[in-house]
Amino acid sequence: MTNSTATTATGLLAGKVIFITGASRGIGAAAARLFTQEGAAVVLAARSTDALDRLVTEIRAEGGVADAITVDLADSSSIRAAIARVEELHGRLDGAFNNGATIQQPGPLDTTSDADIDEQFAVNFRAHWTAMNAEATLMRQGGGGAIVNTSSIGSRRANPFLPAYGAMKRALNSITESAAVTWAPAGIRVNGITPGGTTTEMMQAWDEATPGVIAANIAATPMGRMAEPREVAEVAAWLLSDRASMVTGAIVPVDGGAGA
Template sequence: MNSTPAATPTTTPATTPGPAPAAAPAAGLLAGKVALVTGAGRGIGAAAARLFAREGARVLLAARTEEQLAAVTAEIRSAGGTADHVRCDLAEPDGVRAAVDRAAELYGRLDVAFNNGAAFTPPRPLDEVTEADFDHLYAVNLKGVWLAMSAQVAVMRATAGQGAIVNNSSVGSLGANPRLPAYGAMKRAVNSLTESAAVTYGPEGIRVNAVAPGNTRTRMIRTWEESDPGLSDRLAARNPLRRAAEPAEIAEAALWLLSDRASYVTGTVLRVDGGARA
């Protein structure tokens, strides 16, 4: 009978358990930040809201149309993001301020804002622009942006202590714009507000930039094309990439400017135009 003793099992020496590892930070360029997006019901604004949520932000969507806002908010939530919405007409000062304050009420702070909302009126030469259209473009595209920025700076200062703002301008603001003279003028004024705010609030750690989209597949271009058939094709032929941008591509530029990756960028108007103005 084999009397060889049974082998002694080997064991790994016990180790003293250390503290539990810290949870890995959430992934995303806006992880842990609270973002406000105006004009978020469709187009570039909706694309930005979706993207910012995917990049870790808690997002408040603002626009005039409740149904569109609710749909985009539900889409973000179903994808696992955090979002809410508030109705806001940029031509109504009290509503603009209330929308900005709502971000702090919901999430306790405001870190970044994308002032994307804008109005559009039919393309026509300067002497055919109606006074009503001019006043509407001023109220929404310029005064609305000024109101939003003023409120955003105040809330960022009081909560996060720093922040970043991106305004949506247009390549149509960078030179003559004979078909959209009033629209181009308001957007050029937004560029000036952007630069002035960057100088004013930079010492507080609040960066302010703008994106200037070129031809983009939005309702504005579709509406313009109704009175100018073939517009999209002509615009695409004028840029080296030979195509229009998707709204998400403009949102990506805004995302970078709002993120800490752009921590040394302020006071710039970034062209996102496929090289059309190169």
């Protein structure tokens, strides 16, 4: 397989329509490129219209199928409208990579503001709840599908520097597992991934706010480095593919052994 994003007839996701949130940068943008390389038609959603448009132009130039939708993950009606737009464009939905996330202001529990808690709830929990329900409704019309939610290594253990973020990501793990059990009879698989340190803009911003975070992360990772966004996207691609046909309710670490 080459590095081209051109749609192929034999890729891991050939013929599938996949919706990706948080698609303008980082893991989401890497997923957009990878999924089209693997044969999917993608619908990309984020707040940053300019970044999405550039990515869509890039994918189409390589022969891929991509469209962009502006979405505000803090607004449930915006999320539902995005899924309705997917139906208008393709008439179905085979897979969804719910990857949108926000980072809180780093700090311990007793200095975490109500605003941080509210933002984490809106974007890292309620947005996924809303998106999964809308996605599942459309997937049922086509006989099933697959959903992958991006959680975090911070959901698996104490997270004293990002307590609200870790709490909402742990809650996301719970609804991922619950949805997997609830929707399995409808042919809808639901899984989560828990990336560790990844070379994204969000991680860089955290390191700027709290110098030394990246160095500490690398030191705590047995593989001795952070993940590249594409490496995380590869795991999501497999979970969305028919190769993972018996996998549902799993929360898969993508952390270089940091959580072991």
